[in-house]
Structure formats: structure tokens, C-alpha cells
Amino acid sequence: MSMAQPRIRDTLVAHEKPNAPEELEHVHSSNSSPSFSESDPPDGGFWAWATAFGCFLIQFCGFGYVSSFGVYQDFYTRIYLADQPPSAISWIGALTSFLADNVTLISGPLYDRGWFYQLMIVGSALQSLSLFTLSLARPGQFYLIFMVQGVLSGLGMGLTYGPCMAVISQHFSKRRTLVMSLVASGSPMGAVIHPIMLNHLLNGSVGFARGVRASAGFVSALLLIACLSMRTRALSTSKPTISYSAAVRKCSRDVFFILITVGATIFQIGYYFPIFYLQLDSIKHGIDVHFSFYSLVIMNAACVIGRCTAGMIAVYTGVLNFTIASTVACSAIIMSMIALSDVVSVVVLGLAYGYFSGVYVALMVPLVTAFTPDLSELGARFGICFALTVDYSVAQYQELCFLLNIGGGYRRSSVGSSHFLEVQCL
Numbered sequence: 001m002s003m004a005q006p007r008i009r010d011t012l013v014a015h016e017k018p019n020a021p022e023e024l025e026h027v028h029s030s031n032s033s034p035s036f037s038e039s040d041p042p043d044g045g046f047w048a049w050a051t052a053f054g055c056f057l058i059q060f061c062g063f064g065y066v067s068s069f070g071v072y073q074d075f076y077t078r079i080y081l082a083d084q085p086p087s088a089i090s091w092i093g094a095l096t097s098f099l100a101d102n103v104t105l106i107s108g109p110l111y112d113r114g115w116f117y118q119l120m121i122v123g124s125a126l127q128s129l130s131l132f133t134l135s136l137a138r139p140g141q142f143y144l145i146f147m148v149q150g151v152l153s154g155l156g157m158g159l160t161y162g163p164c165m166a167v168i169s170q171h172f173s174k175r176r177t178l179v180m181s182l183v184a185s186g187s188p189m190g191a192v193i194h195p196i197m198l199n200h201l202l203n204g205s206v207g208f209a210r211g212v213r214a215s216a217g218f219v220s221a222l223l224l225i226a227c228l229s230m231r232t233r234a235l236s237t238s239k240p241t242i243s244y245s246a247a248v249r250k251c252s253r254d255v256f257f258i259l260i261t262v263g264a265t266i267f268q269i270g271y272y273f274p275i276f277y278l279q280l281d282s283i284k285h286g287i288d289v290h291f292s293f294y295s296l297v298i299m300n301a302a303c304v305i306g307r308c309t310a311g312m313i314a315v316y317t318g319v320l321n322f323t324i325a326s327t328v329a330c331s332a333i334i335m336s337m338i339a340l341s342d343v344v345s346v347v348v349l350g351l352a353y354g355y356f357s358g359v360y361v362a363l364m365v366p367l368v369t370a371f372t373p374d375l376s377e378l379g380a381r382f383g384i385c386f387a388l389t390v391d392y393s394v395a396q397y398q399e400l401c402f403l404l405n406i407g408g409g410y411r412r413s414s415v416g417s418s419h420f421l422e423v424q425c426l
Helices: 004-015 020-029 046-061 069-080 086-102 104-112 116-134 142-166 176-184 186-202 208-229 244-252 255-271 273-284 289-293 295-317 319-339 343-370 375-407
Strands: 408-415 418-425
Touching: 046 116, 046 142, 046 176, 046 186, 046 208, 069 086, 069 142, 069 186, 069 208, 086 104, 086 142, 104 116, 104 142, 104 375, 116 142, 116 208, 142 176, 142 375, 176 186, 176 295, 176 343, 186 208, 186 295, 186 343, 244 255, 244 375, 255 273, 255 319, 255 343, 255 375, 273 289, 273 295, 273 319, 273 343, 289 343, 295 319, 295 343, 319 343, 343 375
Parallel strands: none
Antiparallel strands: 408 418
8 A cells, every 4th residue: 555655646647747647648658558559640641640640530520419318309299109107208219328338338348358340330330220220210119219220329339439529648748638628519519400300391391201210311321431440559568458347446546546446436416417407497587598408509519619629728737637627617607506596597508508518528538538647448437437427317307397297287389480388397
């Protein structure tokens, strides 16, 4: 135990320096021998940036598309699955998010064993297949939609999500945090574009079948480009990858990894509160319904900016310090929601929370990477961390839908060409 203390102190001091990510990676490299050439990563070049672009597209088509499920929720509740309670329909989107994170427990170790290309191809194919099959569903076919959109799509996203973030560490060292934050911005970018596109397709003259097929073609084309763009680097040593059970044992003894996971899990308790309630809260305060609908678009746009700039600022503040600052800011903004009363307050709260929540999400992957002493087990650590932190958020989402379903009535209204599902709490 006494031998571990100097290393802990050195690690904490490294985060206080201007170039904290680079200093911390140097500390780790001196205590381990990663399975790929970590001593001289290119930190640029055509294939490095092409890989980053492909990973961005994976995020855009993955969690960026999951964030558009609110459009499907509205359409299913009003038209396609009108015989099902909204809480049952919400399980489709919740299960997709749950599987997308928890399947990382499988895809992470497979990535560590060199199965990156197989994971990308199979995962992308499953996502594409799920959307094209969804377009064949007919009104009232709840279980088919549940299996296709909830299970199949979630499995596909889970196979690609963790590995596409981990592969960045093979191409970048000094710029790793910056590139990871830029890649992570693909999710909120998709959360802005996909809902707008789906609203016009499903609620317009195109209809469900052709609208979903158009969306499937768009997503499939982007996933194909992503698979053709991404590359891995050659291994520098024949050192065998440690087993998953060995990685779990190492994680259970790693104080910093435990604290990161516990902190991220606690953060999830409040993370979704503004995402779930900002639009509803603004409507309940008498703010124009049209504007309230775009409150989440404002938040997601600010989230894109937060994720893109997080890596640039973290170079000077340190990944750990900026992550802590973003969580404190998010907590203060959530408490400030009691002051929501007019359009200005909605804009300010949406922009502020979108930015700092984007910073937090963008830095979580670099933070886990920075505290991973042996990058050959990075995929396994991603799987453990993501699986533990997502479970509560899904349970919280389901509890919200359940409470709204039994505690309030749903009033459907049509405003212009867009349809809104308003909740009237009793």
C-alpha cells in the first residue's frame, strides 16, 4: 500500500498541470506496456482523421438516433400503437438505450482481442436491418416493433458504441481528449437533425413506411461511409490480452476507476431531469407551445458546442478538473429551473444546461481512458463503466413514464403541421 501512494500523488499532481492529459498518459505508459504502439502514435494523418470522422458518424447514427425516439413515441401513441399505454411504448426507446450501453460489456472485450472491424460491420448491419424491417410494421404490431426497434437496434448500437470510442486511443495521444470530445459531439448533432427529419417524414405526406425507409437509407449510407473510413493500427507487441475476469479484478482494486464509476452513476440521477421536464415545464408555465417544442432543440444545439469545445479547454484545465466543474454547473442549473417563468429563462437554462452537460458527456470517455494504466484493457473498462452508469437512467426514465401514465391524462393537440403530446398532471 505504501508503494501505491507516490503513484497516486503523482497522478493527482499531473491533473493540475496545463498539459494534464499528456502528463497523465506519460505516467501510465511508464507503468505498463500497451498492446499497440503507444510510444509514437501519429496524432494526425489521413487515416487517423478518417477514423475519427467514421467514429463521429457512428455516434451520429447511434445515440443521435436514439435521442429522436420522442418523435416515434408521439407517433405510436397517437396513431400506430394507439391501443397501447404510453408507458409500454416507452419501453421500446428505453430498451434501445439500455442495450446500447450494456452490450458494451461484450463488445469491449472483443475489441481488446482485435475484433474491431467485425464489430463495426455486424453492428452497422443490425442497425440498418432494424430500420428497414421497422418500415414493414403495420399499425398495432407492438411486439414486432418492440423486437425490431428496441432489441435489434439496441444490439447493433451496443456492438459499435464502445469500440468506436476506444479506437481513437490508437491514433491520438496528445490530441486524444480533443478528438474524443469532437467524436462525442456526433450524438447531439444527430439529436438535432434526426427529430426534425422524422417529424416532417412521419407527420407529413410521406407516411410511416416510406418515411422510415428514407431514414433507414440515410442512416445506412452514413454507416457504410463510417465502416469504410475507420482503421486500426498494427499491434506493436505479441503480448496477449488479459482475460475479462482479470480486467474486472483489476478494476475492483482501482480506486480511481471505482470513484469515476460511482460519481458517474450518481450524476445520472439528475442528468435526465431537464431533458425530460424542460419542454413540459415551459408549457405548464404558459409559454408558447411552438417555442416550447424547440426548447430541446436549443439544448441539443448547445450540447454540440459543449462537446466540441470540451477537449480544447480540458488541455489547459485538466480532464478531471473540467469534469468536476461541469457536474457542479449542471447541479446549479437544475436547481435554477425553479425560476423558469418566461421565454428568456427557457433559453438561458436550455443553453447553459446543454453546454455543461455536453462537456460532461464528452469528457467521460477521455477520463476513463486517462485513468486506464494498460490500454489493452480499455474496451473492458468502457463496458463495465457504461453498463453500471446507464442502468439507473433507464429505470428513472421508466418511472417517469409510469408516473405520468397513472398520474395524469394525455391530451393530444395539433398545432399547425406538427403534433404535440401534452401531459396534463392531475
